[in-house]
Each structure stands twice: as structure tokens, then as C-alpha cells.
Amino acid sequence: MDKIISLDFDDCMYDLMELNINYVEYAYGLPNIDSQIESYYWLYQNFPDIGNVLWNNVDHYTQGKLVPGAKEFYDKLVALVGEDKIQIVTSSMPDVIKEKNQMIKSFGFNCDVVHSIFNVHPKYHFTKNTILIEDHMGNVRDHILYNQCYGIVFNHRKLNYIRTQAIDEFTYYAETFDELFKIIERRLMGYEKM
Numbered sequence: 001m002d003k004i005i006s007l008d009f010d011d012c013m014y015d016l017m018e019l020n021i022n023y024v025e026y027a028y029g030l031p032n033i034d035s036q037i038e039s040y041y042w043l044y045q046n047f048p049d050i051g052n053v054l055w056n057n058v059d060h061y062t063q064g065k066l067v068p069g070a071k072e073f074y075d076k077l078v079a080l081v082g083e084d085k086i087q088i089v090t091s092s093m094p095d096v097i098k099e100k101n102q103m104i105k106s107f108g109f110n111c112d113v114v115h116s117i118f119n120v121h122p123k124y125h126f127t128k129n130t131i132l133i134e135d136h137m138g139n140v141r142d143h144i145l146y147n148q149c150y151g152i153v154f155n156h157r158k159l160n161y162i163r164t165q166a167i168d169e170f171t172y173y174a175e176t177f178d179e180l181f182k183i184i185e186r187r188l189m190g191y192e193k194m
Helices: 016-027 042-046 051-054 070-081 093-106 135-145 160-168 177-188
Strands: 006-007 088-092 112-117 131-134 151-154 170-176
Touching: 006 070, 016 051, 016 135, 042 051, 070 088, 070 177, 088 093, 093 112, 093 131, 131 135, 135 160, 151 160, 151 177, 160 170, 170 177
Parallel strands: 006 088, 006 131, 088 112, 131 151, 151 170
Antiparallel strands: none
């Protein structure tokens, strides 16, 4: 069946940023670095070992939690469109894919999961004809440009650089799951056009 919704996982449903913050504080002695982040690639550019030590390491990557309200939001989406119409499209590093799939299922997300491998497959290849919910403005931009589809920037941590980019590009934007659900619901009911 055709998908309607494409959900990003990291930092939309899963609080990877909390793991990032804890890692940088532990490894570098720098607390609360989230207020200093200036771009999507800032963490990797400033702490390049975070890729192998955290993001591509099953023992560390799987220690996080869902963003508060993520499961409830997902359940509302399932009630709205059906689980078969939802997919998670997540950027993944190769060594965590198997366990990431298991973790996603253990959280109660039973939709299809697609992995967009870093530097191999861009996400927009997998998000055609769907509404994309994503924290990375570049992925939303590509989705809109290449797929001519609707995208929403989700910024549950209220990071300034994400808010600024979304506003500057006049992109649909939400900071809470309630706001996000209302945008999706209006779009699916035909009240908003791309």
C-alpha cells in the first residue's frame, strides 16, 4: 500500500540529542552543548568521534528514550491514517541497523522502517508521495524540491538554528506533537495546499 506519512526517527521520535549532550559532557567536559549548536552537522564537525563512539555503536546508541509524547503522537497518526500508511525513514549508520529495528519495534512502532544510510542514499529517495516529518531542514528541503511533496520541520527541543532556518524558508514548522498533528490533520483534510 502507498504510504502517506514518513517519520524521521532520531530527534523526532527518539531523543538522540539527549545522548549527544551526555556524550559530549562525559567525553569533553562540556555541559549543555545543545544551546551552542549552529547547524545540523555542528556536532560531528566539532566532535568527530561521536559518529563511531555513539551513533554507530549499538551499546551506546540504544541507551536513549523516546521523546516525551512520541508514542502517543504515533498512536494518533495510526488512528488517523492506519499503520500501513506510515513509514519511519531514518538516517542510520551501518553497525546499528539490526538493533535499531528491534528497538523501534520494542517502542511499539510497528510500521515499515526504511534506513537511509549516511552518504549512500538521500532520504528523499524513500519519501515520495508522503508528508515528511523531519528535524533536518536539508532533508525537508530536498523532499519538497525533488518529490514536490509536503514537509514539516519538527523541533521539539526548540533549537534556535532549526527555528531560524524553517522561518527563513517559510517551511511548515512545529515544536510540539499537538502542533504537528494539527498541521498533518489539516493537510490530509485538504485545508492546506503545498
